[in-house]
Structures are given as C-alpha cells and as structure tokens.
Amino acid sequence: MSFTNPSQRLRESTRLLTRKLGFLEIDEAVCCGVTLTQCHVIVETGRKQKISVNELAELLNLDKSTVSRTVDQLVNNGSLIREADPDDRRYVMLRLDLKGEELFKNIEQRMDIYFTETLESIPEEKRKQVIEGLEIFSEMLKNIKCI
Amino acid sequence: MSFTNPSQRLRESTRLLTRKLGFLEIDEAVCCGVTLTQCHVIVETGRKQKISVNELAELLNLDKSTVSRTVDQLVNNGSLIREADPDDRRYVMLRLDLKGEELFKNIEQRMDIYFTETLESIPEEKRKQVIEGLEIFSEMLKNIKCI
C-alpha cells in the first residue's frame, strides 16, 4: 500500500478520517444521551439560533418528515422550541430550549476539547499545514448528486 | 466566524468535510444500487480479499448480527461467497462473488475518478500540503470511546 499515487493517498486518508469521525460522532451523541440525528439537530439549531425544518432536512440530508419527528422528540423532552414564524406562517422556527442549550454547550465543549487535544498532538511546525490543508480539501470536495 | 482560533478552524473544516463525505458515500451506494452498509461490506471485503464477519463488524462499527444479515443479502444476490475457514471452523471467510467483484471495481473506479478530479482542482503547489496534512490529521484523530 506504500507505493500509492497522490489521489490514492488522498482517498486512503479520507477513508481513515471518515471512519474515525464516525466513531467520534456516535460517541458524542451517546455520551450526551441522544441519538445521532437528535445530536445533529441540536448542534445545527444551536449554531444557527433559529432554523426551519426544511433547512435542517437539507443540512442533514434527511426527509423533512424525519426531521419533523425528530423535532417532536426534542420538543417533548424540553430541548427545542417550536414557534410559528410571524412573517410567513408556513415556517416553523426552531430554537433551543433549556435542555437543548445545555446539551449544545456540552457537545460544543467536548468537541472543543477533542479538537484542541488533537491539534496539540500534532507537531507544532505541522499544524499550519494540517489546518490549511484540511480547509482547502473540504472546500474542494464536490457534492456530487447521483443522477 | 472568520476570527476563529486554530482548533475551531480544524473543527469547522472537519464538519464541512464530514457532511460532504456523507453525501458522497450515500451517492456512491445509491448509484450502485446497494445500501450504504452493503457498499461498505463490499468495499472492505474487496480490499481485504478475505474477511470475517467479526472483522467487518469491527471495521464498520456494527453489531455482528447486523453484518451477518447484510452478508446474507449479498450472498443471496450473488455478490459475496461464504466459506468456512478450514483452519478454524468457527470462522466464516467472506470473499467477493462475481457481482461483488463488479460492484467493487465500479465503486473503486468511481472513487478514483472523484478523488483524482478533486486533487486536480486543487492548485498544483498546494497538493502536497493537502495530502500530507490530511494524512497527519487522520492519523492523529483518536478513537475516543465513551465510558
């Protein structure tokens, strides 16, 4: 496997990355006592402050009905608040409720620690390369949509 | 969002990356007419040539029963072959059947094209930085396990 060409190397690291990040995401959710999808909804809502069901569905690549039901769960357990948008009453604006805020803070903090530690484990002189390289790469990845 | 610190930048790119790679994986599977899990099983099996159910379960972070059933599906549709390991008959060795080989080649080729194109879209002088940066980062990520 050592005599691979550049694009193969790229793919290999990406595979490894995907796998590890998969573990990370699941652990993150499990530790906070929520499902993966619930976790995603909370994080996206927390970041945007206000968000609609459709927006979430788009971001999470899920059907809006799935998101709607996930939101149900989170509203019922005090994590999320549903509010009709006064400007366009078709929209339901979602924002974090108390429990959701707590979860959000918790998740963000855990992630912050995780990435800080990861960065610190990288030799000082390589950190810039890693960060910038990742930024370039993530920007360049296309969202291919299968016909 | 522009005045973020290094670890925040790292996390942001990682988030973006995860999302895009999620789309990529799903599309990859959908285009080949298989489920995501089936796709993973095929790719892992194709790469290892021979693999056990437990090994797959470990790699894919799934219960062995789930893998066993996914393997069922793939055996039934002519993608996979189950064979008892003669050395230790507890193990079932899996390898690709004809259809599986075809799927595997197809997937690998598509991925190869995708990553080649992605790499080519990155300015020549930055490619080394991206590849090495990604390799370092993916190596450094821990598999944290929630207690």
Add this chain to the structure above:
DNA sequence: TACATAAGTTGTAATTCGCAACTGTTTCTT
C-alpha cells in the same frame, strides 16, 4: 377569486439495527 406552490405534519410500511439467546468450534484449566 381560483390555482399553483411551499412548509410542515401525519399515516403507513419497509428497513435497519442491536440485544439476547443459541449453535457449533476451539482453547484453557485442572
């Protein structure tokens, strides 16, 4: 005013998944 479009919800059904129990095989213990 009527019609088309959009956001969100709900009915429904299929799929996916994990836990637990079980079978068969190997290895460890005494």
Add this chain to the structure above:
DNA sequence: AAGAAACAGTTGCGAATTACAACTTATGTA
C-alpha cells in the same frame, strides 16, 4: 482427557429510524 470458558457466527425478536405519499395550512400569482 473432561469439563468449563471463550469465541465466531446465526437467529428470534422488538424497537427505532427512515422515506414516500397524502394531507393541512399559508402564501403568491394569474
């Protein structure tokens, strides 16, 4: 060497997740 423990894999079963389609309500447009 016999029984116990450990391990790989399968199956029963139930719970959770998901998408599609139909529907409701709200907005925009001809």
